[in-house]
Amino acid sequence: MQLDFKRGDFPDGFLFGTATSAYQIEGASFGGAGLCQWDIFAQTPGNVVRGENGAVACDHYHRWEADLDLVRDAGLDSYRFSTSWARVMPDGKTVNPEGLDFYDRLVDGMLERGIKPMATLYHWEMPAALQDLGGWRNRDVADWFADFTTHVMTRIGDRMHTVAPVNEPWCVAWLSHFMGHHAPGLRDIRAATRAMHHVLLAHGKSTQAMRALGMTGLGAVMNHEYAQPVDDTEEAARLARIYDGIYNRWFLGGVFRKEYPADIIEHLGPHMPHGWQDDFDTIAQPLDWVGINYYTRKLIGPDGSDLFPYLEEREGPLEKTAMDWEIYPDGLHHFIHHTGQYTDLPIYITENGLASYDRVEDGRVMDAQRIRYLNSHVAAVKRAMDEGANVAGYTIWSLLDNYEWALGYDKRFGLVHVDFDSLERTPKQSWHALKTALAH
Template identity: 45%
Template sequence: MFPDGFLWGAASAAYQVEGAVAEDGRAPSVWDTFTARPGVIHGGDTGAVACDHYHRYREDVALLRDLGVDAYRFSIAWPRVLPYGRVNPAGLDFYDRLVDELVTAGIAPAVTLFHWDLPQHLEDVGGWRDRDTAFRLAEYAAVVADRIGDRVRLWMPLNEPVVVTMFGHALGSHAPGHALGFDALPTVHHQLLGHGLAVQALRAAGCTGIGIANNHGAVSPASDDPADVDAADTYRTLVNWLFSDPVLRGEYPAPELAAAMPGPVADDLKTIAEPLDFYGVNYYQPSIVGAPSGEPVAVEGALLPPGLPFEPRPIDAPKTDFGWPIVPSGLRETVAMFAARYGADLPPVYITESGCSFHDPDPVDGRVPDQARIDYHAAHLQALADVIADGVDVRGYFAWSLTDNFEWAAGYRERFGLVHIDYATQKRTPKDSYHWYRDWIRNHRSG
């Protein structure tokens, strides 16, 4: 069902789990600043403590070891490593300890360099709207690689640049909270340029296993009406091909998009398209899109600006408690869509995130029943097995997430974890899904 050596993993992100936002020299990130704004985060929550992973990482690695995963995908906190642009030895020491703990437990580290927590001092001088930030990402990559590169299995310079662009800069519902509409497009180019420069820096440091983690999903038109088909094509281009074509083909998917990008675009694209060892797909849900109706439409709590040439439509499917449709076949469609578009130019694929939020009950006698999460992962893994059987080279699956954590604008209301976190006490309780995933890995491990 799964190929020899298939990598079974779990995932997290620094700002969502670490806490300790003002300890050992860490500087503020855009998320520290954003969460301080009244009314932008559900419940007024922040990542100041989160899961206290910074102090409890050994306990979390023990959970990973007992889960039986091959790899743990986590992110480095840029403002912990390079506060105000200066190397912070204490920050690097933390990740050195974490990586050593993982390796000792027989777990391969899979490192994301930028998982949305841009240092605030870089945002103050333009952030991803400024070309210089791309070069700062490369410098940061070199610093991290020099310290832990000898033990890292997989590298992802960027996580989900589409979300940073759409929610952070176009709609304003995520940090840094800009509502620029289509004027956010330069942030696409600067993030992708930063990715390419970081790939070069990692290669120069002797690192291998370099890829990217992009959020993608299949897109279908609401009907056969040509207006709906055109709207779906436009949306598909903006949320998928805009972020993958430059990386995998060295070009933007439409001339008008290339024309909207700043700087020496043709030269930059050569850097952006640095060859990768793998391509990471984060999958949560597909989309159905139609022509605009003229009515206000909200996505993840943010109103879409008027005048867009498309409109996301509801999907008739069971929903998570976050309101996201559960469509396992969409994972197969998404991966197959990439295989069809890129053919031999598509590197091996990893599913670098997939998961679901359900409002699980509190533990009773050390147990958290969460059959809906078990059903979610089982169905998505079956869909993944189907696309592998179709001949697509997929080499790993990272369940999002190891623990419940700070879910960005939704705060602590949403729970994605295989492990329940009591935020008042920081007690960890493996859910039924944790035990199920442990058994699944044991039963499906090969090679």
């Protein structure tokens, strides 16, 4: 089974890439990394499937050279990786030379293989010592993060193709502080509201720190979910708008319009930190590109409560992934144009992919659903480009099967299968299909 698209269908310079994150693949027990909030979260029964953590993960810390060979051999142009705050600054204050040395080697390894480095500074690895001080609830986090940014990018910033300060601010703030599904596992509207603001303030201060180093190629990565009313009632439409406001409009509005959605501030305003309106000049630093992470849509209806946000998420009727996420490529097409209403900057699709039920049989992994998913979503990108959208690249999540956060090691998003006992890598059918598509 092959992919329907090929490299020649896209303009010269369009980047095809793949992505990972540090805690999900590196092995947090190696190289002097300190405890992060995910290590602590996983130690509490009921938070993570089987109590699994990222102590070993895919052992990318020791196997990075072979993993980068897989990126190169697939014909991919770029590799979106993240740096671990807890590896670089184990106590949140003191720099660990081994951590910086690792990322130095990793970046040089990319360049030696002709791979463009696309860095994300924070993919959810708050050092536990800083979480003890309030983490994203504490306004000082923006300065802590700027300090971390300076240490990392003083070492590797001269070789970056792109850098984004934070991966998926909605997950950092709302999913983790209101819904409680990710570390630190809070269910607190005031904590979530402050995290929603402070994560953008940290984004702005991190961007300022990199500009002070003379860096370019700086962007913001937002995750989006397409929200549709569950039925044709006015109430469902209102609730879908609230969901869209929290998930999608809040972060784009802060970064590109110096404002938060009025319909959401109506509810979250009483919980905002003092003087939040004065922070937008810092939040809305000039950028060079914007990233879209997209996976699915949700149908939104009432939850029957009188507590904000008053809504319930439901899955639609279409084919599902192993995450039970509905496959809805039109949502990606929508968000490309939606983002274009906020900025005319180049857009990168910085994450798109699926978890499927993958097994090695006779030395092969046949993941036909992933190939169909890539076909439909790349077609949605191409359609938006044909309509005039300024899309500069498409990045597949993920290179490797990895630690899928609270779901442990069950959900396989990789182009490459990982046996979590032997750590053996087996490129899947989708990897081979991609190699063929990108050669033409």
